[in-house]
Amino acid sequence: MRAVTLYAVVDVDKCKGCTRCERVCPVLAIKVENKKAVVDPQNCLGCANCEQRCPEMAITMAPLEQSRVVHESLAEVDMAAVIDLCRRAHLHPKQIICYCTATRAGEVAAAVLRGAKSPEEISRRTGVRTGCKVECIQPVLRLLHAAGIAPERPARGYQWYGLTPTVWDIPEEVKKKYAQRGFYFDEDRKLLDSLVGAGEKGGE
């Protein structure tokens, strides 16, 4: 769940149309048109990625007159399907996957089951990836992948590049090779498995 309280404002006199903002926006809410950045206030979730990366300091964050909340409801969703999708992605439905917005895996799974087909779409519906913008891309990709969806990267964008390995993918020879150096692959897998398989509490 994401409380949206800010939106991006472009100073067109400073903007040089470099497209950096467009390339880093996690919800595709800013676009360069006629060599000037234009914000779609309906879709901007106030994450400040554009403000933080604009080389001309042409963007500021302004308070919304009326804040809004972005949230994918778990009501009227098939909870068995949510749990199943989360478990196939090695996630527990109740576990937080976005620390800034406290978005849990189940909420993202619900968005996927209701038709979201890309990280950008999922972010617009749940707010995930709009806090620190750094830490939650992999669980989102894992849930899409588990649902059999291969999302398309935004053309020319830096929003995300691809799925990366998990502890369930570490080759045995790698585990063996580094076993003495403080890497606890099997033990951590066991710990994460215990979370994924944790009982009814997570499924309710």
Add this chain to the structure above:
Amino acid sequence: MLRAPVMPLPPRRSQYGVAPELVRKRAAELPDMVSVLVRDLFPDAAPVIYPGENGLEMIREATRKQMEKVDLSMIKPGDSVNVLGSHHGFTLLGGAPYAEMLRTIRDVVRERTGCTDIRLRVGVGLRFRESEEYIKAFGLDEYYEGKAAGVAPVDEGVAIETEIGTLYGIKRIYDARWIIHAHNSDVREVHFHRQVDRAVKPFGMSYARIETRSTYHQNLGPRAANFVARAIFDSPFVQEKFACAVFLMMSPSGVVGVDADNDLYALNDRVTYLGCRDYGKMMTLLGEIDEAITILDFPSPVPYVFAAGVIFANFAGANRDLFDLDDPLPPYTWYTEAFYGEDGQPLIEGVPPVNPAIKVVIHNYAWGGYPSAFFTEHIPTIVVGREQAELLNRDPQNISYTKHTLLAEDLDTAVRFAKRVAGTDKILAFDGASGALNVSRSLGEYLLQKAPLVSRRVDGELLPKWLKQRGIDPSRFKIC
């Protein structure tokens, strides 16, 4: 051995914190505050080269001396070199020693190789302009002749093939023929990396794209995650560019030296040993504290504020031995945070609670720019000043931080209230004071009493165990 409080460095002007003039009183100015020097707690602590009477000259000299033993012959006059730094280095002792090391590296490379295309690339955490602020504040852009830049994990990426699959680095980190890894050895977030491959970690963090960081924090588990950085560093892509590493060697007392090596793993072993030895004692001592009001008072985000070289997030986990790898889950990491349900109850058994010795936190001065709501959900917190609360309310990473906090008009009021509700007069300030802990008199006396026992326990029992867990033979460092 209780001394007058050591005054912390002044507040820093930054877009991530309130204006310095809004920080009206520091914890060190409170009545009854005293200072305990690290050297008084642990008389065998390694001698420091900075702070000291010769100032930054000692850093310059140590960097030059250490770099003498490093082979730079692979760098040719027409090559390009990226000196890779991290914003974290600038939070140590005000940032000047790290900046001096970065300047000296440039000078030495230029003198010894004839290379002129030397750039500085400084990675960041979650505050994407922080490195730019430091580069400007320390004049590094001029020193590097306009070739110094802050790079962020959302910037253009580059795919790196590793032993465990594809991971992603930041393109501008690797856009030179050679890279020099210029970092520091402070243990910082030992709750995350557990002092496993500390010297390698920036390859999976400061120099990495969001996919890699997300892999570290979400895909591998609290201890296996450290492999992410090693996988990237070991890749042919990075090995082909790696020239050497130069580290500012830190301890709770200050800078103990500079270390440099062409072999990062050799340097890594030395960093592991010193980190476990010096910070291990301080952290074990903090784990002995039975109750305390904690004051955050340093220009960094909540978990990263310092006391005698140790950050607050580690105090939040000091009820466990964070160096002991047999213990799977620290009281605070993002893995731990993920293991709590919406009702605030752990989803599985065995999730350790946040350090119950921390009775109240007073947020006198700390930045946003890092998701910190976990701390206010788990520890009663008082924020000093409306401006500071507003700063956090506007921070996309801390939308719900103040949902669980109280607001106090000033520090004195906050402290009076905290003492009343916590029923203790023990105060510990995380204010970055150098080589010392600023504490209330009662806590100072308590720490001085506990320290000798902690020291003996670390030397005799814990340090050998910690090193063995990391594949380091304790006899190499004459510990058995």
